[in-house]
Amino acid sequence: MTENEALSAKALTLISHKLRTPLSIINGYSEAVLSQAQKEKFSPFTTKALHEIYKQGNRMSLLVEKLMSFNQVANADPATLDKQPVNLKELIKECAEKAIAQEGTEKGVPPQQTGGVKRGTFIEIDCSSQLTLTVNGEMLKLCILELLSNAIKFNNKLEKTIKVQGTNHGDSISIAVRDYGVGIRPQDVSKIFEPFYQVDDYFTGQVSGWGLGLPMVQRVLDLHRGSISVVSNRGLGSIFTLSFPL
Ligand SMILES: Nc1ncnc2c1ncn2[C@@H]1O[C@H](COP(=O)(O)OP(=O)(O)OP(=O)(O)O)[C@@H](O)[C@H]1O
Ligand SMILES: [Mg+2]
Structure with a gap:
């Protein structure tokens, strides 16, 4: 630096x-x-x-x-990164609860009321409870929370379903976050990892953010020698997949 x-x-x-x-x-x-x-x-x-x-x-x-x-x-310096084994399912559950609470706060629903509000967001988790991953746990939480919060934000349906899947491929572990929201046009997919880039369409001004979430996720994956990929269809939704080498 x-x-x-x-x-x-x-x-x-x-x-x-x-x-x-x-x-x-x-x-x-x-x-x-x-x-x-x-x-x-x-x-x-x-x-x-x-x-x-x-x-x-x-x-x-x-x-x-x-x-x-x-x-x-x-x-962060990759040479001094603090990595510990984490239970993936537990970590995803924690992020899912936080993402739903955060959605309430962003909509202006105080915490003491959220219990009484009809929830329209469902996060399904498909991951073995045995799956552990040696990573910087705090950074992995930031990544999963970011993907979940994007999946909730860029979705104008009243009922939102998000699926999170953790899979062991033998030489790597992947975490896929799938949503059925607005999706991303092919010409925007390569740009969304650039700092401060936000897709300029009818959503502009309606959702808060800096355009820093995905560049942050990309950097965490770089620090772990992992990768991130996206498959998206405009109007149908997106799948963001994080892959960590074992
Ligand atoms: N799941 C998604 N569905 C549709 N578009 C998405 C999704 N995730 C990201 N995008 C698009 O990529 C852009 C960049 O995402 P990013 O997370 O970096 O920024 P942000 O969410 O707008 O702001 P911030 O993360 O700083 O709060 C978003 O503004 C949005 O246009
Ligand atoms: Mg974001």
């Missing part, structure tokens, strides 16, 4: 940390006031405004977290 790159990475970490604290205070208060609004019957306008503040504040927090994760992964 050059001196300038090290300085930019440090600046990004510092900015993200500084944004994190005030945002968590704003989000904590908006959640508390929202729960009060339910009990005390605030006016519809006040309740709507509070929901919007809660939603946008949490979206901003997710953006800051993504920026921090991207920065951390981009600057």
Whole structure:
């Protein structure tokens, strides 16, 4: 890393940390006031405004977290990467729960209400409970969560089904995330791994993000000498497959 790159990475970490604290205070208060609004019957306008503040504040927090994760992964050194055996099924389950909770927060549903909200997202997991993989567990979680959150975001159906499959091929282990969402046009597939690239279509402005998730996943796979591939059909959905050599 050059001196300038090290300085930019440090600046990004510092900015993200500084944004994190005030945002968590704003989000904590908006959640508390929202729960009060339910009990005390605030006016519809006040309740709507509070929901919007809660939603946008949490979206901003997710953006800051993504920026921090991207920065951390981009600057990680493959020679000193901390790798441990992880149980793949358990790790996928944890990511699936987090992805569903995150979807609620992005829509402006506070955590105490999610139990009462009809869930429209189903994540099916097909993976042997014996499957273990020696990787940096935190980075693998970031990857699976990213693919799941994309599968949820780029899908305008009311009921969303996502399938995650973990397979042992003998010399490698693959993790495939399949969705039935909007899909990606062939001309965009090669570009979606470029930092800050977001497909410019009718979704623009409706979903939050930086265009940093997939470049981050690509970098994690590079750090593990693995690979990522995509098969997608516009209108039918996509399959993103991560492959880790054994
Ligand atoms: N499962 C998917 N279905 C359809 N399009 C997708 C899918 N995953 C990614 N894309 C397209 O690829 C683009 C890049 O994805 P990426 O995850 O890098 O960024 P993002 O999700 O827009 O933002 P961020 O990940 O920073 O929150 C997306 O903006 C979207 O257009
Ligand atoms: Mg993303």
